[in-house]
Structures are given as C-alpha cells and as structure tokens.
Amino acid sequence: MDAYIDLQLLPDPEFPAPMLRNALFAKLHRALVSHGQGRIGISFPQVGKKAGDLGDCLRLHGQASDLETLMASGWLQGMRDHLTTFAIRPVPEGTQHRVVRRVQAQSSPERLRRRLMRRKGLAADEARAAIPDSAAERLNLPWLDIGSQSTRQTFRLFIEHLPPQATPSPGTFSAYGLSNQASIPWF
Template identity: 30%
Template sequence: MDHYLEITLLPDPESSALQLMSALFSKLHRALVASSTGNIGVSFPHLSAQHPGDMLRIHGERSALQWLCLPSIQLNSHSTGQRFRLFIRQTLCEAMTNNPTFSKYGLSQTSRVPWF
C-alpha cells in the first residue's frame, strides 16, 4: 500500500459527525463489496474511545484507489433485469469519428460527443 485518500468530514448542523461517518463508511462498504479484491484498508486518524473521529483514510495501491474515485451510476438493465453499477470515465479525444457508435446507455469507448 503506497497511497491513501483522506476524507475529512465537515461540520453539519443537521447531522452529527458520527452519523456522517456512518453514512460514509456504509457507502465505502457497498463500493468494496461490489468490486474490491481485498486490497484496500482503512484507518481512523482521529479515533477516540467514544467516536471514530471526523477523518477516514482509505489505503491501497494507486490503481485500486483510482477505481474508488470513478463516478458510477446504479442501474437496472431493461434487457437482462440485472442490477449493476456502471462506472464512468470521461476523456478527451483527438478527432471525431465518421460513424459514431453508442451503447443503449448513450456511452461509447470509441466515439465522442462535442464538448461545449
């Protein structure tokens, strides 16, 4: 493990730090269940006897942590009925293709759309 992401909770007048950390940790758990191979660990730098603190560090190799940062959408497939997470990575392309091809989600690994 040579990298880590550090998330610090900001004060919220409507939720305690414990509630926010619980929600954050639950979301991380769902992401790790979906795709982790057991190569990501966590620590709580501000841990006390009563509270996990307001900071969460997520440790792992750079490639594993980058995966956690990819935005995703939870979808239900209309063709198969399966529920899955679609990860999105947007990049800049050099040139427009003559015959763009997009999936039923409007996405493509080879075609591009104009950037306004």
C-alpha cells in the same frame, strides 16, 4: 500499499457527525463489495482523540491504481456536500504499520442461550442458569452503526486499532476494509 486518500467529514448543523460517518461507511462498504477485491484497507487517523470516537476522518489505503478505480466508481454520490475529499497521495517514508480489525462481542445472552439449548438439548431455565444476563460482553471500543442489506437490521461494527508495529503484515481486507492480519500504514 503505496497510497492513501483522506475523506474528512465537514461539520453540519443538520446532521451529527456520527450519522454522517455511518452513512459514509455504509456507502464505502457497498463500494468495496463491488470494487475492493480485498486490496483496500481503512483506518481512522483521529481515533482515540475523544474517548470512544473514531474521529471525523476516514483514510483509505491501497495501491494508487486501486484507489483511483474506487474513487472513479461514483460511490460518494450524495455525500460530497458533507466531506472534503483529498487527492490520492503517496504513503510517507518510514511509516509504522497497524492492524485495524473488527471485534465482535458476545453481547446477546438470549442468543447464546438459544444456541446452548439447540446444541445441548437443555430446557430454557437450565440455559438461563448456565448463561445469566450478566454474561453479556461489553466492549470499550469505538463503533459504527451499520444496516444489514440482507436482514435489514442495524448492528454495531466495533473497530479496534491494534498497537503500531515496525513492519507491514501481509493479507487481504474484508468488504469493510478491515483485517485480522493485514496492516495499513500508520502516520
């Protein structure tokens, strides 16, 4: 990864920042499905400045040619009035690296109970005893609200920035620009 581009959300009196961030990310996800090919990663350089907030800047990381192709695809149509798009820039020398990944919570005890009933043949009351409502996992991570194209349901995409590391980790990125192994430059 030799380049990056920052997309900075602008304050808008009509739309709260989280709504704009969710809309921007949804557009990015669709663009990465078409043009990302696992080579473009993302980060949120302002993460953690406010508790549970990803900040108002989305940074795209990749090779300059991949970022140019993505930006030429017109994926930002309809969002340009709500953000400042900076030029593609080279990654500064001597940067640290960081893995930015998706974390999925086991947050639905009811879903876990249905699964247990299917797998073990338990009755509903037995499954409820085995998995109480208190078993729901709560994550203390920032998230984006994403609408699924296939199911039309909205879900939370929890994002974790792992601690900085001295050397890059190779790998590919998902259509969300996230990875459990591949790192992005952090500066």
